[in-house]
Amino acid sequence: MSGAAGPGANLTALRSHNAALVLRLLRDAGEDGVSRPELAGRTGLTPQAVSKITARLRAEGLLAEAGQRASTGGKPPTALRLVPDARHAIGLQLDRDEVTAVLVDLAGTSVAARSAPFDFGAPAEEALAAATAEVRALLADAAAGGGLLGVGVAAPGPLDHGSGVLHRVTGFPQWDGFPLRDALADLLALPVVLDKDTNAAALGLVTAGTAESAAYLHLGTGLGAGLVLGGDVYRGARTDAGEFGHQVIQLDGPPCDCGNNGCLEALCLAAVARGDRTDAARLLGIGATNLVRLLDIDRVLLGGRMVLADPEPYVRGVATMIAEDSARASRPPVSVDVVERGERAVVEGAARLVLAPLFALG
Amino acid sequence: MSGAAGPGANLTALRSHNAALVLRLLRDAGEDGVSRPELAGRTGLTPQAVSKITARLRAEGLLAEAGQRASTGGKPPTALRLVPDARHAIGLQLDRDEVTAVLVDLAGTSVAARSAPFDFGAPAEEALAAATAEVRALLADAAAGGGLLGVGVAAPGPLDHGSGVLHRVTGFPQWDGFPLRDALADLLALPVVLDKDTNAAALGLVTAGTAESAAYLHLGTGLGAGLVLGGDVYRGARTDAGEFGHQVIQLDGPPCDCGNNGCLEALCLAAVARGDRTDAARLLGIGATNLVRLLDIDRVLLGGRMVLADPEPYVRGVATMIAEDSARASRPPVSVDVVERGERAVVEGAARLVLAPLFALG
DNA sequence: TGCACTTTGGCAACACTGTTGTCAAAGTGG
DNA sequence: CCACTTTGACAACAGTGTTGCCAAAGTGCA
Numbered sequence: 082m083s084g085a086a087g088p089g090a091n092l093t094a095l096r097s098h099n100a101a102l103v104l105r106l107l108r109d110a111g112e113d114g115v116s117r118p119e120l121a122g123r124t125g126l127t128p129q130a131v132s133k134i135t136a137r138l139r140a141e142g143l144l145a146e147a148g149q150r151a152s153t154g155g156k157p158p159t160a161l162r163l164v165p166d167a168r169h170a171i172g173l174q175l176d177r178d179e180v181t182a183v184l185v186d187l188a189g190t191s192v193a194a195r196s197a198p199f200d201f202g203a204p205a206e207e208a209l210a211a212a213t214a215e216v217r218a219l220l221a222d223a224a225a226g227g228g229l230l231g232v233g234v235a236a237p238g239p240l241d242h243g244s245g246v247l248h249r250v251t252g253f254p255q256w257d258g259f260p261l262r263d264a265l266a267d268l269l270a271l272p273v274v275l276d277k278d279t280n281a282a283a284l285g286l287v288t289a290g291t292a293e294s295a296a297y298l299h300l301g302t303g304l305g306a307g308l309v310l311g312g313d314v315y316r317g318a319r320t321d322a323g324e325f326g327h328q329v330i331q332l333d334g335p336p337c338d339c340g341n342n343g344c345l346e347a348l349c350l351a352a353v354a355r356g357d358r359t360d361a362a363r364l365l366g367i368g369a370t371n372l373v374r375l376l377d378i379d380r381v382l383l384g385g386r387m388v389l390a391d392p393e394p395y396v397r398g399v400a401t402m403i404a405e406d407s408a409r410a411s412r413p414p415v416s417v418d419v420v421e422r423g424e425r426a427v428v429e430g431a432a433r434l435v436l437a438p439l440f441a442l443g
Numbered sequence: 444m445s446g447a448a449g450p451g452a453n454l455t456a457l458r459s460h461n462a463a464l465v466l467r468l469l470r471d472a473g474e475d476g477v478s479r480p481e482l483a484g485r486t487g488l489t490p491q492a493v494s495k496i497t498a499r500l501r502a503e504g505l506l507a508e509a510g511q512r513a514s515t516g517g518k519p520p521t522a523l524r525l526v527p528d529a530r531h532a533i534g535l536q537l538d539r540d541e542v543t544a545v546l547v548d549l550a551g552t553s554v555a556a557r558s559a560p561f562d563f564g565a566p567a568e569e570a571l572a573a574a575t576a577e578v579r580a581l582l583a584d585a586a587a588g589g590g591l592l593g594v595g596v597a598a599p600g601p602l603d604h605g606s607g608v609l610h611r612v613t614g615f616p617q618w619d620g621f622p623l624r625d626a627l628a629d630l631l632a633l634p635v636v637l638d639k640d641t642n643a644a645a646l647g648l649v650t651a652g653t654a655e656s657a658a659y660l661h662l663g664t665g666l667g668a669g670l671v672l673g674g675d676v677y678r679g680a681r682t683d684a685g686e687f688g689h690q691v692i693q694l695d696g697p698p699c700d701c702g703n704n705g706c707l708e709a710l711c712l713a714a715v716a717r718g719d720r721t722d723a724a725r726l727l728g729i730g731a732t733n734l735v736r737l738l739d740i741d742r743v744l745l746g747g748r749m750v751l752a753d754p755e756p757y758v759r760g761v762a763t764m765i766a767e768d769s770a771r772a773s774r775p776p777v778s779v780d781v782v783e784r785g786e787r788a789v790v791e792g793a794a795r796l797v798l799a800p801l802f803a804l805g
Numbered sequence: 806t807g808c809a810c811t812t813t814g815g816c817a818a819c820a821c822t823g824t825t826g827t828c829a830a831a832g833t834g835g
Numbered sequence: 836c837c838a839c840t841t842t843g844a845c846a847a848c849a850g851t852g853t854t855g856c857c858a859a860a861g862t863g864c865a
Contacts, residue, residue, distance in 0.1 A: 091488070091852055092822050095457050099823085117843070126453070130823050132843060155841025156831045249773070293680040306737075310677060317672075317739020318655040321774065328733040332693045340771040341732075370703075371690040372737075375668075377679020409702040411611070412683065453823055454851055461852085479814070492852050494814060517812025518860045 096134075099126060101441035103134050107144055107163040108188055108440060114147035114160030135161055142167045143187070163187055168439075171216060171232040171271075172432030174278065177201045177252075177302070180212055182219045183425070185432040187439070189285075191425065193223035201237075201253055205264075213268045231272030233434030234265065235281035235427050238305070242320040245275040251303070274434040276316075279323050281430035282384055282420060283307025284314050287442050294378045297420060298325065298369060300353075300361075300395075301385035304346040310376060313443055330367055353387050361387075362398025369399050370406045373415055384420035384427075392419040461488060463803035465496050469506055469525040470550055470802060476509035476522030497523055504529045505549070525549055530801075533578060533594040533633075534794030536640065539563045539614075539664070542574055544581045545787070547794040549801070551647075553787065555585035563599075564614075567621055575630045593634030595796030596627060597643035597789050600667070604682040607637040613665070636796040638678075641685050643792035644746055644782060645669025646676050649804050656740045659782060660687065660731060662715075662723075662757075663747035666708040672738060675805055692729055715749055723749075724760025731761050732768045735777055746782035746789075754781040 102124050106115055117135060121128040138144045139161075147162035165186040174181040180199035184192045197215055201208065216232065239248040245262020266273040276284075283297040286309050297307040304326030308315040316322050326346030327339045334343020335351070345368040352361035369381055381399065388395045400417035407414055420426040437443040464486050468477055479497060483490040500506045501523075509524035527548040536543040542561035546554045559577055563570065578594065601610040607624020628635040638646075645659040648671050659669040666688030670677040678684050688708030689701045696705020697713070707730040714723035731743055743761065750757045762779035769776055782788040799805040 091492075092457075092820085093852095095454075095822065095851085118841080127824060128843075129825080130453075133823075136844095152832045153841070154833050154839080156843075158842065310672065310679075315672060315738075318741060319739055319775075322737065322739040324736040324739075327736055328690075329729050330691055330694060332696075332729070334694075341768065367691050367694070371733075374686040374689055375684065375734075375737075376677075377681055377684040377686075379680060406703065413681075454849085455823095457822085457851065480812080489853060490814075491816095491854080495852080498815095514861045515812070516810080516862050518814080520813065 098441060099124070099130070100134055100138060101439060103131065103138065104143065104163065105440040105442065107161060110162070111188070112147070112162060114162035116150055116158035116160055118158055120161075165190060168228050168230050168436075170230045170432045170435035171219065172281075172428040172430070172434075173212060173216060173232055173234045173265075174281075174428040174431055175199065175201060175208075175212060175234065175236045176278075177237070180215050181428045182215045183428045183432055184219055184223055185429060185436070187436065189429065189433055189436065191429055193219055194425075194428070195219045195222065201250075202255075205255060205259055209261075209264055209268065213265065216269060229271065230439075231274065231435040232265065232269060233281065233431040234261065234273060234275045235278040235431035235434075236261065236275065238277040238279070238323075239321060240275060240277060242274075242276050242280070242316050245273065247275075272435070276314075276431070276434055277305070277307070277320065277323065278427045278431075279305045279307035280314050280316060280320075281307070281428075281434060282382075282426045283309050283430070284433045284437060284442075285420070285426055285430040286380065286382060287312060287314065287437075294376060295380040295382065296325075296369070296372055296376070296378050297382045297384060297426075298365065298399075299385040300349065300365065300383070300387040304349055304365075304368075304385075306372070308376070325368060325372065328368060328371065330364070330371070358391065358394040359398060362395045363402065365395060366399040366402030369417075370403050373403055374406070374410075379415060381415060381417045382420040383417070384423060388419065389423040392423075395419075460803060461486070461492070462496055462500060463801060465493065465500065466505065466525065467802040467804065469523060472524070473550070474509070474524060476524035478512055478520035478522055480520055482523075527552060530590050530592050530798075532592045532794045532797035533581065534643075534790040534792070534796075535574060535578060535594055535596045535627075536643075536790040536793055537561065537563060537570075537574060537596065537598045538640075539599070542577050543790045544577045545790045545794055546581055546585055547791060547798070549798065551791065551795055551798065553791055555581055556787075556790070557581045557584065563612075564617075567617060567626075571623075571626055571630065575627065578631060591633065592801075593636065593797040594627065594631060595643065595793040595798075596623065596635060596637045597640040597793035597796075598623065598637065600639040600641070600685075601683060602637060602639060604636075604638050604642070604678050607635070609637075634797070638676075638793070638796055639667070639669070639682065639685065640789045640793075641667045641669035642676050642678060642682075643669070643790075643796060644744075644788045645671050645792070646795045646799060646804075647782070647788055647792040648742065648744060649674060649676065649799075656738060657742040657744065658687075658731070658734055658738070658740050659744045659746060659788075660727065660761075661747040662711065662727065662745070662749040666711055666727075666730075666747075668734070670738070687730060687734065690730060690733065692726070692733070720753065720756040721760060724757045725764065727757060728761040728764030731779075732765050735765055736768070736772075741777060743777060743779045744782040745779070746785060750781065751785040754785075757781075 117131050121131045144161050145164050147160040149157045165188040168187050172183045181196040183194040247256040247259045247261050249257045262273045262275040279299050286295040295309040299305050306323045306325030327344045329343050330345050331343030337344035337347035349361050349364045403415050479493050483493045506523050507526050509522040511519045527550040530549050534545045543558040545556040609618040609621045609623050611619045624635045624637040641661045648657040657671040661667050668685045668687030689706045691705050692707050693705030698704050699706035699709035711723050711726045765777050
């Protein structure tokens with residue numbers, strides 16, 4: 082690549098980093114808030130440093146006092162909490178036939194939402210206009226109280242997160258090479274971040290759980306994964322990571338569009354097509370087990386239209402297969418669930434693309 | 444886990460970070476050295492900050508001037524280079540039947556090496572005594588000029604990198620739960636870092652290439668992988684990541700010791716056992732392709748006794764399969780090679796476990 | 806040959822970070 | 836009632852990278 086050795090850190094970066102750490106703890110604590118001494122203990126910073134940092138954040142309106150806690154033998158600590166309304170972000174999901182937009186606050190809570198039919202196959206300008214119209218309408222509906230941080234866009238892959246350019250989306254060649262991020266940023270006059278829909282959903286997992294490593298498996302028209310490794314979304318150098326569906330699990334299996342034989346996606350979608358959800362779940366479970374073993378995953382979440390239509394057999398099937406394997410390998414159990422707020426997981430995750438830097442996540 | 448939000452950064456951490464960045468660039472530049480302005484450009488730090496940092500590092504003896512470069516229209520820049528002898532580290536590899544120890548300098552170059560027969564099945568104290576004797580003999584042979592930073596230990600997994608404790612090594616149940624890191628640290632009175640042999644070898648890749656993501660595939664008595672993701676070794680929460688051999692690639696395949704059917708390891712080792720290296724390479728290639736697609740890997744290196752005995756068919760087979768898949772997916776090519784310095788890859792990687800923090804790697 | 810220009814790299818002053826020392830406020834518990 | 840603990844602020848401090856300035860040492864054109 083550029084040959085750079087990663088960014089040098091200056092005092093500004095130091096400040097942002099520590100502020101983000103404090104904000105993350107405050108966000109995770111929710112309404113109850115956290116006391117200053119607790120923040121100090123959890124971050125490893127001195128109490129005085131925490132006092133300075135929280136004072137700055139309070140001046141920016143990002144946090145507020147939330148009453149006093151019970152004393153533990155001395156002066157009772159003052160709880161601090163995030164002020165969710167202080168900032169907002171927009172999530173925009175471009176799907177094959179629908180565009181969805183949400184306005185979320187700092188806590189990631191959805192404040193307003195809109196969706197409309199969408200033609201991903203339309204000419205770029207037309208589709209872009211439809212998407213921006215949706216965002217503008219959303220903002221008109223619910224004026225964002227605090228500052229608007231930007232727009233996070235989730236689209237089907239492949240695409241490049243770094244440059245914000247779409248690649249050859251299956252079935253929609255006209256988007257290949259289109260600089261979607263910059264085009265939207267110009268039209269909306271807001272910062273824009275672009276990512277794959279699976280990564281957006283995975284980003285929601287970073288927030289939701291304390292799990293260090295998690296995988297979001299999306300079974301829709303295709304089968305993809307969003308990976309959270311070591312607390313951050315893992316994209317790979319070209320945002321191509323997460324191609325979960327095209328792992329070969331049957332050497333002599335049926336041919337797949339990708340050119341290989343016995344891809345998990347082909348087998349799984351075939352099972353779905355013939356209505357055999359049990360077998361689809363079993364196949365998905367095998368792929369998930371491969372993933373868990375390879376990457377030491379703590380948590381698996383399932384999503385996508387096929388799963389959301391009838392989650393139970395999938396969750397049960399995948400959970401069973403992973404649990405059996407974990408037991409044999411005497412590994413701690415891995416939680417398997419449907420993604421929360423199913424249909425909204427991707428859009429709300431998209432909004433978090435914008436929020437993530439504030440909390441030193443991403 | 445602990446609920447901590449990652450460590451807060453203070454000024455000391457800031458200094459170490461920037462110093463490590465500079466050291467890494469100097470190490471990668473080798474004998475030729477790097478000029479201060481170039482360091483500034485690559486790190487993003489101001490020239491004056493680089494001057495201060497390099498002055499400190501020079502005072503510690505870690506770097507020295509390396510002559511003047513050609514002028515580019517002004518005062519000619521002074522090249523700075525790492526002083527490899529300034530510090531040393533020990534790498535220790537505990538294998539099933541052999542113990543190997545190397546002394547490496549800051550650049551990772553091997554200065555001295557020893558190896559001896561070893562019985563991993565012996566009682567812990569006995570094996571430990573043999574290992575420490577090997578290290579002491581190595582130090583007696585070649586007195587380390589600069590300060591000795593510590594010992595990096597590579598052992599067959601599973602084990603926990605964080606706590607330095609061995610888990611149930613296949614065939615050697617007596618090691619289960621043994622605190623190898625602390626035991627060795629006590630005996631040698633040196634800092635000790637413990638990691639899986641595959642991870643140690645993978646750490647060598649971080650150094651060697653500019654590849655952001657790489658995988659080291661080890662085909663020996665088993666089949667495992669060491670993963671480098673985003674420039675760092677990826678271990679997972681419990682150092683269990685890298686279980687590459689037990690991915691299912693043939694649903695109705697033969698049973699594997701792990702309890703599943705059609706594991707890559709079982710199929711691949713069976714092919715090796717019947718002398719069919721071409722098929723073994725093909726199977727390895729399928730697993731490698733799965734890995735490359737899932738994790739957007741740039742570089743694959745092959746190692747382990749089976750491969751090193753006759754590398755060519757493996758490299759060719761794996762390279763061909765990945766190349767075909769990459770071409771179909773119009774992805775940039777992935778380099779496939781035998782690991783350099785084959786037999787030594789793991790021990791020298793182990794030594795780098797100790798060096799890594801100096802260069803902000805790991 | 807002379808001179809304008811560029812680049813290097815050090816020194817001093819600076820703005821800002823987190824840290825330490827100190828102290829008042831406000832509780833608990835014997 | 837009083838000793839003790841904890842909270843959280845203020846002031847002084849050490850140390851970071853940054854900025855402004857300048858001498859040294861080259862290049863390249865007139």
